Amino acid sequence: MSQLTIEKFDCEGEPSSVGARWERWKRGLFIYFDAADITKSEKKRATLLHFGGSELQEIFYNIPEANASTTDGVDVFKIAIDKLDAYFTPKQSKVYERHLFRLIKQEPDERFEKFLVRLRQQADKCKFNDKEDQIIDQITEKCSSKELRKKILQTGDSMTLDNILAEANALEAVSRQMEDFGKGSSKFEDVNKVETKAQRGKIKTHIGENGQVSQLAADVEIETMVL
Numbered sequence: 236m237s238q239l240t241i242e243k244f245d246c247e248g249e250p251s252s253v254g255a256r257w258e259r260w261k262r263g264l265f266i267y268f269d270a271a272d273i274t275k276s277e278k279k280r281a282t283l284l285h286f287g288g289s290e291l292q293e294i295f296y297n298i299p300e301a302n303a304s305t306t307d308g309v310d311v312f313k314i315a316i317d318k319l320d321a322y323f324t325p326k327q328s329k330v331y332e333r334h335l336f337r338l339i340k341q342e343p344d345e346r347f348e349k350f351l352v353r354l355r356q357q358a359d360k361c362k363f364n365d366k367e368d369q370i371i372d373q374i375t376e377k378c379s380s381k382e383l384r385k386k387i388l389q390t391g392d393s394m395t396l397d398n399i400l401a402e403a404n405a406l407e408a409v410s411r412q413m414e415d416f417g418k419g420s421s422k423f424e425d426v427n428k429v430e431t432k433a434q435r436g437k438i439k440t441h442i443g444e445n446g447q448v449s450q451l452a453a454d455v456e457i458e459t460m461v462l
Contacts, residue, residue: 241267243288255356257323261316277305279312291319298322332360336369340377347403350378351396367396374399382406 244260246253264283273279284292295301301318303311336357341350354370363369371394375387386402387394 239267239271241286243286244291246288246290246294254324254327257319276310276312280315283312283315294322295319327360329360329362332357332362336361336373339373341379343379345379347378347380347383347407348400350374351400351403370396371399378403380406 241260241263245256248256264286267273267282267286268279271282273282284295287295295315295318298318301315303309303314305311336354339350339353339357341347351370351374354373358366358370361369371387375384378384380403383399383403383406387399390398
């Protein structure tokens, strides 16, 4: 059985995305805790620092009061993670985050599920009181499918995100099937053209005297095989 592990945290990456990277890395860390059955606070902190890497350790040990003592009867892991949260997650402006949310649109050839993931990730930063309604509004305005937009408007307020996802997946499946039908029709038309040429050639084999007929028929059959 392979040993469980997670990648170290990238502290030196793009500064504007460090908060999002930190949240994703933390999610992997908590999954690791469950998989490895790590429950004790001091063991969690040690695991955090071990897998976080030397750069994370350097940051941690230079944050005041981050390295709490286990003799104080406190949750040392919670203190550590709270201090690192404050360090890596800058204060956010919900006005700016909502502006970014309104700019998100479905790109050409982008699967709807990926578009929805991007909307949900940005919506989490916007502090919406009605997050699902806001996402539905943005989908209605910025999705690439006219059929999906029409379905949302026809259904009205009873439409949910789960309904929209199911409808979008169905529409995308039908679209792929129609493309396959189109490819199949083109191949069928090419086959018909070859068969038509062959049939025209066979008619020519009946023209002329017996000796000439045999020769013409052989020529046509060779030509048809080449096609």
